[in-house]
């Protein structure tokens with residue numbers, strides 16, 4: 001196998017991005033959480049199992065690894081995991097930010113490139129209603145610490161919840177405005193729980209487009225990025241979006257060690273528990289073969 005072999009699925013989509021769920025456990029209980037599509041996970045992977053997976057990913061030309069969960073920062077070995085990311089792979093974490101203030105500097109020193117921080121409201125009451133925790137200030141302190149540590153750009157993930165936080169978009173635009181290191185991500189709610197707050201992101205995109213001085217298209221998912229009056233906003237609108245899936249370049253690993261070809265499917269997971277070397281590589285190939293756009 002060449003050092004730069006990139007895996008492609010039968011739809012011609014290259015896999016360049018790996019999302020590893022480090023745990024299904026979390027210190028918050030958001031009303032909408034999809035937990036990265038995990039259902040009843042078994043035992044978490046060990047540090048060594050995660051390192052073996054990252055090393056195979058490097059052989060297959062994976063360019064970026066995202067650590068997610070559950071809440072990835074509650075893993076006691078998170079710094080060891082980040083230190084073990086193979087050279088040449090950019091690593092990032094998606095976190096709720098609760099523990100970030102104390103950890104940002106160490107994460108940066110361990111080699112982490114950047115963070116996405118979930119923040120669905122700037123109002124303490126609304127934040128508590130969504131997450132179950134009266135801890136908005138911890139998250140804001142975490143974002144400041146991440147900026148100071150250079151974990152940039154810091155992307156703020158805001159899931160649009162109709163009737164709960166959709167009146168706060170302008171407040172968020174003000175929050176990120178004129179800070180080149182802060183990007184706002186507006187995310188469409190996917191229904192994984194009985195959560196009835198789905199909002200229309202197409203309407204939001206039309207509003208952003210009408211106020212934008214420029215619109216870019218990201219390679220991944222062909223997501224649109226809007227530049228308006230000093231604020232950078234990316235829109236994540238996956239549902240019934242064939243273009244989004246056509247440009248999906250990700251493979252996932254569940255916290256209990258299964259390759260997961262698509263966020264929205266649970267019927268084609270492949271267990272990699274107890275495998276390494278050639279066997280693990282062959283399972284990677286098989287998982288990529290099983291990838292297909294969810295919306296097509």
Ligand SMILES: Nc1nc2c(ncn2[C@@H]2O[C@H](COP(=O)(O)OP(=O)(O)OP(=O)(O)O)[C@@H](O)[C@H]2O)c(=O)[nH]1
Pocket residue numbers: 066068092094116155157185187236238248250263264
């Ligand atoms: N349907 C679907 N949703 C996704 C996919 N990737 C990310 N999302 C959603 O997008 C949101 C943001 O995910 P993040 O973990 O912050 O990462 P990201 O924005 O996708 O990645 P970066 O921009 O590289 O940091 C989450 O709500 C995910 O549920 C995907 O491949 N399919």
Ligand SMILES: C[S@@+](CC[C@H](N)C(=O)[O-])C[C@H]1O[C@@H](n2cnc3c(N)ncnc32)[C@H](O)[C@@H]1O
Pocket residue numbers: 026032033034035036068069070071072094095096097116117118157159187188189190191192193
């Ligand atoms: C599952 S969380 C895991 C990482 C971390 N605990 C956090 O909240 O950032 C990853 C991202 O998925 C988003 N998310 C969770 N459930 C979702 C849903 N039903 N629809 C859309 N996004 C969702 C969260 O807002 C977060 O930005």
Ligand code: SF4
Pocket residue numbers: 026027028029030033034035069070071096118
């Ligand atoms: S913090 Fe993340 S993993 Fe935890 S409940 Fe909220 S969205 Fe889910």
Ligand code: SF4
Pocket residue numbers: 221238244245248249261262263264292293294295
């Ligand atoms: S729904 Fe599946 S195929 Fe579509 S973008 Fe998400 S992970 Fe990729």
